[in-house]
């Protein structure tokens with residue numbers, strides 16, 4: 397089966413249609429106000445309506461309150477909830493119940509211990525492994541920075557995951573080959589400026605990811 401691809405940070409019909417036409421499997425909407433990829437719930441709701449039945453939608457939230465989550469569930473009705481903050485295992489479990497749909501928990505990786513620690517989130521259906529942001533980073537994700545991919549081959553996660561963090565058309569085949577990832581996620585790697593998706597770059601990225609047929613992780617060093 398081809399690698400599954402998520403294009404995160406969709407704000408426009410143009411970018412949504414580019415992801416669908418390219419054959420991506422998921423699109424993400426970022427509900428983090430300080431992000432250049434922020435989209436309000438009404439706009440995301442319209443985009444999600446257009447996407448329904450054509451591609452799965454992911455709502456990316458950072459430490460949401462019950463009211464934040466409820467608003468997104470009601471207005472956008474996403475297929476999946478992505479949690480990209482400092483949510484505790486207990487809070488992820490509460491959100492999983494409130495949302496009544498799959499939860500993708502972002503795990504920020506600097507060392508193998510971060511991957512091992514992910515097993516403390518029993519309520520997460522899937523993980524999204526992203527680079528741990530630098531202390532100086534202004535965003536908790538979407539920073540365009542890769543982590544040390546061999547860590548994933550050396551420390552296999554205990555459930556399905558998406559690989560993310562600084563993935564581009566140029567590095568995606570190596571990233572998949574090194575990790576054995578079955579699903580990948582990009583955002584800033586397919587932009588022409590922060591928050592501005594490039595349809596041609598989306599097409600190239602999806603094509604490059606889907607072209608990788610060999611997904612065995614390389615031998616851990």
Ligand SMILES: O=C(O)c1ccccc1NCC(=O)[C@H](O)[C@H](O)COP(=O)(O)O
Pocket residue numbers: 404405426428431432433434456458480524526535536537538539540541560561562563581582583584585
């Ligand atoms: O994209 C953002 O602005 C953002 C803001 C707050 C939390 C998470 C955010 N992005 C996460 C992602 O878009 C992806 O899921 C992933 O981290 C890949 O990002 P990138 O390194 O830019 O490809």
